[in-house]
Amino acid sequence: MVQTKNQVNQDTQTIEPQYSSTQVQMAVDVAGLHMKNPVTDAAGTFAAGREYSQFVSLEKLGAVTTKSVASEPWEGNVPPRIAEIDSGCINCIGVQNPGMKALRAGDLAWLETQNVPIILSVAGHSVDEYKGVVEYMNDDDKINAFEINISCPNISTGGMSLGTDPNEAGKCIRAVRDLTNKTLIVKLTPNVTDITVIAKACVDAGADALSLINSPKGMVIDAYTRKPKLSRVEGGMSGPAVKPIALRDVWETHKAVDVPLIGIGGIRSGIDAVEFMLAGATAVAVGSANFVNPHATLDVIEGIKQYCIDQGVSDVNDLIGGLIC
Amino acid sequence: MVQTKNQVNQDTQTIEPQYSSTQVQMAVDVAGLHMKNPVTDAAGTFAAGREYSQFVSLEKLGAVTTKSVASEPWEGNVPPRIAEIDSGCINCIGVQNPGMKALRAGDLAWLETQNVPIILSVAGHSVDEYKGVVEYMNDDDKINAFEINISCPNISTGGMSLGTDPNEAGKCIRAVRDLTNKTLIVKLTPNVTDITVIAKACVDAGADALSLINSPKGMVIDAYTRKPKLSRVEGGMSGPAVKPIALRDVWETHKAVDVPLIGIGGIRSGIDAVEFMLAGATAVAVGSANFVNPHATLDVIEGIKQYCIDQGVSDVNDLIGGLIC
Amino acid sequence: MTEEKRPKLVNEVALLVDNRNVGGSWHVATLHAPRIARTCLPGQFVHLRIPGMTEHMLRRPFTIFDADTTRGDIDFLYGIQGFGTDHLSKLEPGAAFECEGPTGNGWSVPEDIKSALLVGDGTGTAALYLLAKQLIKNDVKVHLVMGGRTKHTIMDTARKFDDLLDGPVDVCTTNGTFGFSGDCTERAGDLLKDHSFDYIACSGPRAITSKVADLAKQANTPCQVWLGSHMGCGVGACLGCVTDTTRGRVRVCVDGPIFDAEEVIW
């Protein structure tokens, strides 16, 4: 189903995506964040791009979204941290990250040489910690947007616990809004009764855009050892299994608020991405599909373009919210 | 992965599951509902058993759970009502049912001749409608338990809207509790921020047992027609894709309340069922797996038994809540 | 057809005997499914668990095109539509299917008719072959109109009908590459101006069957139609496949797929 036209170099048998250059207007604007095409990676699946730059020219992406970073280093949860589920995977990484200072000195500095817009994903255990990161990073002109991750299912305080309460979420977003003029994206969790309530609270608090979804909570058990397959017992699900949940959340949120959305969840092909755009997303992020196919981001870009060519769509923006129902 | 030892009859090539009769104590008790093994079907996937009796001797099941029935006939949603998702399906049936009177006169009367415990699933748009069904059916001695479906994602009032609010849910369950001494099971939706809050409200209101999960909400889009694949736009997901969500909800609920649980969601093999029992379920229900494999219920029973034999478990009750973590 | 009189529904392991391309994306698959082959009625279908596509969980329904009771084989005619039919088209003889069937009600031809008009569109035409066979056996004069997009796809099927009906059938292609240029309802309409029939049967997409139902009504001729629907269980239990009729919202898989044109709410 993936809309690639990978060409196998006969000499080397290495897969190098070769794409046509037919014209479709692919650029989108996420509340001031200008993306040359609607595709970024999903935070935490792509680190700061360095590893995948072995397979993908980062400058071809609409933006690179970094792994969430906190004010101090976090070591995350103990292994095992990842397991397979039907049509997806489940993880309890717990936002292991080197802390904002080490990130800035290291992989972020590298990424800033790559000629691609940067979305810095921000994690925290408390409002103060989120503020700390935004404050520290705000003077970095190479960062185009902050994505506030109030939706990680794998940490005990902050993260999802903040993102499931509209008051708490609002407080947090208002606090970081006051600190920055960069595009402020808030990443939402699907683990709520009504995602539009949180979405509205975040927009009211000053969010410029929303990204969704982070991982639905789940659990996997090994019947033979009688143990959970993840150290933290529960984890966050990702991959095609969660795509219908994500599409629905994007659609509901699209109807409820008036800011651009970044659609995330199980996207592995251009057609998947188009579905998210029809449901109301302005851009999309590719997550665990990268693990399966290291060129997934490029394949999604080309798949969208191919769909537009086939369907006579000259501007990708015409897809946004174009669902007929 | 399915633990069957189906024997293919050489003459007819028809699949007739042939199972060994090694001894494992398979009976479980769901708050007074005695089941000869922990397996029933999931409401709405098995009608009242008549159709699947062409493939399965119903008396081999722990119980038959009927399609949800309301006080009056409901015609449900317009087609298309079902579509495929990765590792599952999604539906917006909307509890089409002939109403309690026609059911009682027809398929229920038939089912009552089949020598199997009966769980009658009850739907409604309002507390009064739920009460109406329980009142009307309560004098039927062949019905062993009521399962109150306050979790259908595909109707506008009642159903899930009742099941996401602990006060509303409590009111509804208290009202039906007053009408019956039969085992009262409440079926919960996963579409909430914290399922244990609803679970506790239902137990406090008099529920004897809980069944979970009903279908997570989702949406599927056809990129080419730009239309949703379901008439109602959104629908309820089922199948292996939702199993990790269901396992997690069972585990959380098991830790939160002290009543028997019926685990539901993506079960297609004995091993799946064992995972649910380890997470705290006393019994399990097999839903959309029946669509794929009309003997799925029997295969699950035999798979559980085989697991017990292999693992030296002499009583299936020893599995309940046996997760090591 | 009342449910009681139907052949027993079974789930048999069927081996793929042949899977040949017959033009365009159309294929004819032959399955060794003796219990179904020996009992099925015209218009019934099978509900197939196609091997090797577990994440595409649901079974796929296909009309029984032809049945060889001696060998115990059934044929079905399919076009590549999405993942399942594409995957199916790549399977080789020996592949094992779980095959539920024979499913559905089949055609109910009025007694003592002398002539019948059968109208088929696309792969839907497959539902008319065993019907035509049965009608001929009963000395009913059969006129078949078959429609499709291009010559390429429908040639093989048209020939099979030619052989059965002992003469060229009426073929229509919307791109004009073969037979009448236009869709099969136009040709059927023309025919009905000059000829009268005792029974009309139509199988194809709803856009086609509804037009033929109209034509039949105008001609005051008893008409039955085949209706498709997205299916879950295929046995009548899930209520996924319903369609609206004067009898209410009924299941296509077991209350259909054949309906009296008059009872359908279009």
Next chain:
Amino acid sequence: MTEEKRPKLVNEVALLVDNRNVGGSWHVATLHAPRIARTCLPGQFVHLRIPGMTEHMLRRPFTIFDADTTRGDIDFLYGIQGFGTDHLSKLEPGAAFECEGPTGNGWSVPEDIKSALLVGDGTGTAALYLLAKQLIKNDVKVHLVMGGRTKHTIMDTARKFDDLLDGPVDVCTTNGTFGFSGDCTERAGDLLKDHSFDYIACSGPRAITSKVADLAKQANTPCQVWLGSHMGCGVGACLGCVTDTTRGRVRVCVDGPIFDAEEVIW
């Protein structure tokens, strides 16, 4: 091995050349993956997208057992563990894999050593073959201890090492059907009482590698161990595969899979 000096990581289409059972559930698969075969270092692995199991989405990691630089082939040795390896064992020559590699750091043998003790358990022994080859080439005297459950499974692998090392290797089986009766750590312990080595390398489950690390510490000998982990990306991006070391919680896929025994926090 610093990342900069490593061979380039590629994702190449690799065709299955051979897939033979070598006893019990063990198989040796040969993939035509020339870019990887010609550049890989001992101890590196490939991250394979196994065809035909899309709902089992993740890639599977396998150590490069042997590499034929002339043909451009790599071998890996695997046991059937779960769905993926079972499915893999049924694939036939010609099957096409997306094969990422060569991945990981590989062994870092101290310079100027004269003798080395290699201890392998189960399929983990595969990680020692290219290492042994390299050591022999550098005139290092290599002693291999290989452990497994039964004669049946390990015979073929033991013979391959016999051929390479030009003499019978120390084989241990826990069920006593072949060689020493017991696990490979017992045999290694016995050896270390009487002999000294300049370097110890161990590959196998953590229960084995941790014991050998202990033995090495007692013998005051430099030791490296191979560590496994459940992987997501296999390229260092997801942080799924970490293990605790004195350097912190590091990634097994790119910071390992080979670690100095001393830095591992067991």
